[in-house]
Amino acid sequence: MRHLLSTAELGAADALRILDTAEEMSAVSGRQVKKLPTLRGRTVVNLFYEDSTRTRISFEAAAKRLSADVMNFAAKGSSVSKGESLKDTVQTLEAIGADAVVMRHWASGAAARLAASGWTDCAVVNAGDGTHEHPTQALLDALTVRRSVAERDGRDPRGTDLTGVDVLIVGDILHSRVARSNVWLLHTLGATVGLVAPPTLLPHTVETWPVRVHYDLDEALAAGPDAVMMLRVQAERMGGSYFPSAAEYARRWGLTDERLADYVRRVGSPAILHPGPMNRGVEISSAAADSPHTRALDQVSHGVAVRMAVLHLLLSGDHDRRTDRAPHPAPDRASTDGSPR
Amino acid sequence: MAAESPLTSTVMTGADIDRALTRIAHEVVEAHRGVDDLILLGIPRRGVPLARRLGERLSRIDPQFDAEACVGSLDITMYRDDLGSRAARVPEPTRVPDRGVDDAVVVLVDDVLYSGRTVRAGLDALSDLGRPRAVRLAVLVDRGHRELPVRADHVGKNLPTSRGERVTVRLADVDVTDVEDEAVVIDRGGPSQAGGGEA
Secondary structure (H helix, E strand, O other), rough: OOEEEOOOOOOOOHHHHHHHHHHHHHHHHOOOOOOOEEEOOOEOOOEEEOOOOHHHHHHHHHHHOOOOOOEEOOHHHHHHHHOOHHHHHHHHHHHHHEEEEEEOOOOOOOOHHHHHHOOOOOEEEEEEEEEOHHHHHHHHHHHHHHHHHHHOOOOOOOOOOOOOOEEEEEOOOOOOOHHHHHHHHHHOOEEEEEEEOOOOHHHHHHHOOEEEOOOOOOHHHHHOOEEEEOOOOHHHOOOOOOOHHHHHHHHHEEHHHHHHHHHHHHOOOOOOOOOOOEOOOOOEOHHOOOOOOOOOHHHHHHHHHHHHHHHHHHOOOOOOHHHOOOOOOEEEEEEOOOOOO | OOOOOOEEEEEHHHHHHHHHHHHHHHHHOOOOOOOOOOOEEOOOOOHHHHHHHHHHHHHOOOOOOOOOEEEEOOHHHHHOOOOOOOOOOOOOOOOOOOOOOOOOOOEEEEEEEEHHHHHHHHHHHHHHHOOOOEHHHOOOOOOOOOOOOOOEEEEEEEEOOOOOOOEEOOOOOEEEEHHOOEEEEEEOOOOOOOOOOOO
């Protein structure tokens, strides 16, 4: 693995390697010394063209727990607002000594563009690109689902995939990179995926996805999925014509107290996931958000573990960076190449 | 069992391994004057079953030793000094006994002592978990060629080797299914590439 750009391109073996590594990484947060020396002397740059405090802090915590140096670069108020190109920004960061670039960008495909460009030798981690993908979020969701299923069945989650596990994703699928990344990853790991959304919030290509589609949440919950993932309804969509009103959305597609009680009665111990931040009273009721079945805080800590695993696997491998990049035209930067990092 | 070739020879059989572990268990009890505050941590992968077997013997020698509660594992993947020169590894589980390592006498257990770098990493990993009263080292095979000032307290077999040789430990649960097939094999064909359990 050189980069982490999407879950669509992530094979089952690599995904399991990340999840199994994350299992061990999460033990570090419970220790007296919450730090590993693994990436000492490496530099990770968080390059954020879009605000995202949660994701940035999570990547920052992950890099710091592995003893890497972290530089945070927010496009707002930087040279980017003066018109600097991505190429110049990234080459500047590399000249400062970056070994990995964690990039959040408003344009779909931005991370893949950077990785394929030959502009940099850095490992590229996609931290969300437009409405395309958010692979580390999907990996942390998969870790959360795998753990809660293993806990329920009383077995060790390590080494197991999600065969036979049924996951329901509810909400704004159309604009959600989290949903896309989750669909591909859960499918790769062998899970069955269901989507529930108002028809206006489903992409028209959804028929080609490896999922079953519902328009009715009660009907979908009646099938007794093992885990339910509630997506955030973004404020800017509420005024749009996607659904009549927030109250109407909550009534039809929200996880209300009654729905949760009904669902818990049916399946016993489900896992409720939410990527945060939650709109209490819209996609999830306050009581549902605080219920013991809701794993939102586990997801946050699993996020750090998964990002530690990704940074470890990308940065401590034995890549010969130049030969790895053979398909791309050799950049005219030979002077900085030489010793593997 | 892999066929013997002119280049390989078995230096310890399964029975030899058993006897060495029994002797090491007695040595540990003798050196420690009992089993109070004693915990065993195996270094994955082969150190883990070795630690478990040492623990079983210790509880037979002194029933006060609770093998279930006092044997664990200590992964050193994240503490290696050769990250970046080999493929990134998935760490194995670290399981520390509930009492923790503070003020305990920790016996690190591994299969082969070679450069000493694994043990160095193990000491670093251990110090992040707490502050043991003392740390001892027990290995099944000491093959020499230390690159760091590390010495084992308990050795199953001292095995003079050249750097060009490769020492392979085959244990039930890790490498072979049948206890009968356990062995320590020396291969003169070439140096170890993948590690082969050598430390």
